[in-house]
Amino acid sequence: MNGPTRCVYLTITKANHNSHSGPTAEKHGFGQVGMHRQTVSVIDAVAIIVGIVVGAGIFKTPSIVAATVGSETAFLLVWPIGGAISLIGALCYAELASAYPNEGGDYYYFQLSFGEGIAFLFAWARLMVIQTGSIVILAFVFGDYFAQMVPLGQHSSAIYAALAVVVLTLINSLSVKQTKRIQNLLSAAKILGLLCVFMAGMFFAAPAAALAETTANSTNRNLGLAMVFVLLTYGGWNEIAFASAEFRNLQRDMLRSLLWGIFIITLVFVLVNLAYVNVLGLRGVSESEVVAADLMRRVFGDYGAKFISILIAVSTLGAASGTIFTGARTNFALGQGFYPLRFMGKWDERTDTPLAALLTQAVIALCLVVFGQWQRKGFETLVEYTAPVFWFFFLLTGISLFVLRRKDPDTPRPFRVPLYPLTPALFCLASAYMLWSSVAYTGLGGLVGIGVLLAGLMVLLAGGNKERSG
Numbered sequence: 001m002n003g004p005t006r007c008v009y010l011t012i013t014k015a016n017h018n019s020h021s022g023p024t025a026e027k028h029g030f031g032q033v034g035m036h037r038q039t040v041s042v043i044d045a046v047a048i049i050v051g052i053v054v055g056a057g058i059f060k061t062p063s064i065v066a067a068t069v070g071s072e073t074a075f076l077l078v079w080p081i082g083g084a085i086s087l088i089g090a091l092c093y094a095e096l097a098s099a100y101p102n103e104g105g106d107y108y109y110f111q112l113s114f115g116e117g118i119a120f121l122f123a124w125a126r127l128m129v130i131q132t133g134s135i136v137i138l139a140f141v142f143g144d145y146f147a148q149m150v151p152l153g154q155h156s157s158a159i160y161a162a163l164a165v166v167v168l169t170l171i172n173s174l175s176v177k178q179t180k181r182i183q184n185l186l187s188a189a190k191i192l193g194l195l196c197v198f199m200a201g202m203f204f205a206a207p208a209a210a211l212a213e214t215t216a217n218s219t220n221r222n223l224g225l226a227m228v229f230v231l232l233t234y235g236g237w238n239e240i241a242f243a244s245a246e247f248r249n250l251q252r253d254m255l256r257s258l259l260w261g262i263f264i265i266t267l268v269f270v271l272v273n274l275a276y277v278n279v280l281g282l283r284g285v286s287e288s289e290v291v292a293a294d295l296m297r298r299v300f301g302d303y304g305a306k307f308i309s310i311l312i313a314v315s316t317l318g319a320a321s322g323t324i325f326t327g328a329r330t331n332f333a334l335g336q337g338f339y340p341l342r343f344m345g346k347w348d349e350r351t352d353t354p355l356a357a358l359l360t361q362a363v364i365a366l367c368l369v370v371f372g373q374w375q376r377k378g379f380e381t382l383v384e385y386t387a388p389v390f391w392f393f394f395l396l397t398g399i400s401l402f403v404l405r406r407k408d409p410d411t412p413r414p415f416r417v418p419l420y421p422l423t424p425a426l427f428c429l430a431s432a433y434m435l436w437s438s439v440a441y442t443g444l445g446g447l448v449g450i451g452v453l454l455a456g457l458m459v460l461l462a463g464g465n466k467e468r469s470g
Contacts, residue, residue, distance in 0.1 A: 045261065052237070053234055059312050060141050066276075068222050068229070069223065079270050081230070082230040082266075085430045092398055096397070099411050106397055128455075130390055131327040133449070138316050140378040165369065173358050193312055197275055197308065200275070201299070202275050224433065228437055345357075383445075394434075395435055405420075
């Protein structure tokens, strides 16, 4: 997830079997490994990791984390802990991706490890929970900050979130291509926003008053729930694993890239949160709906708040558009592979887009916007909705590493996770703890997400694991 977003890139093929020499899995319209040019350097990989992970979450989640941990020290410590957990997980993904370099990513690992049933449930979860939930999470961040400039009343955030989903889906439906220049400008806006927050918070503002530095809510200390939001902010580190086949020197460069990338991300997150606390105090951070805007307002007044809100809104729209783009294509693949969802597997020749998949995704996302507004927590509700399902499949990914080591020991593994089996065991334990926390400490949103995943079992029993005829 970037901020919250995860983008699994898929190539739709007609091949029925992967050419990999290890255990084969029948293909159901999902990615087939191809030839890759080995062009990715350490610097390239670090830039990709940082660009994916440092997203919209850092402008929203600190408020929730501050309200949950209960002390300033804990608030600043959870971010390095999140970086350590992310690094452990990234090492596990790196081994899987180097041994089984397939554009289907997790879907392919689940096929090899557990069979078609689990693979289908993952694809279903992406359609109904993970990908659509990520779109709406980003849409709510956009809505929260855009409402700082043009408020529309009590439901401003939800209205803007819904408009973002509709407009971005329309743009993607019209086959408007996203260019590197546009994406680079959006990334630049994000980096500029973070730089402004840090500089303003550390060099242009007086420290927060002592009263504001006291415990945000001494009765609401919950490390598990805080880590749900911290690790949401770190979401997306695993994406570099899907480029493993393109590394110039995989065995050497993958580890270096992950270490440097996650170190830089962790440093950025710690410094930005230090700036938040320095200006607003822990209580001020915990009570803020738009923490970056409130910091800039405290330092530079309303003009500063509007400036940072524009930067964040623009960069968030870019992330949401990219998530809509990739999500529609994975849903198109799902429609091609599973008969009950075949309506999504049609490519519109007029617009040259997976139009049915785009519209289906938009309808689900709009329903989630309504759900988030009904719960009156918007962003937080959608994080709760996605978290249990997300961590369930992360746990399965960690387990799949053990399964494939046992089932397929002869497959070359250009990158092997250090300190096996300790490292993947730690990742599984961390994922299990996060799964438990996301179920035990979240509200109705988490239960609804689990219910939607279980509904996928009904679709599977109705024939979801059958190949598309013809």
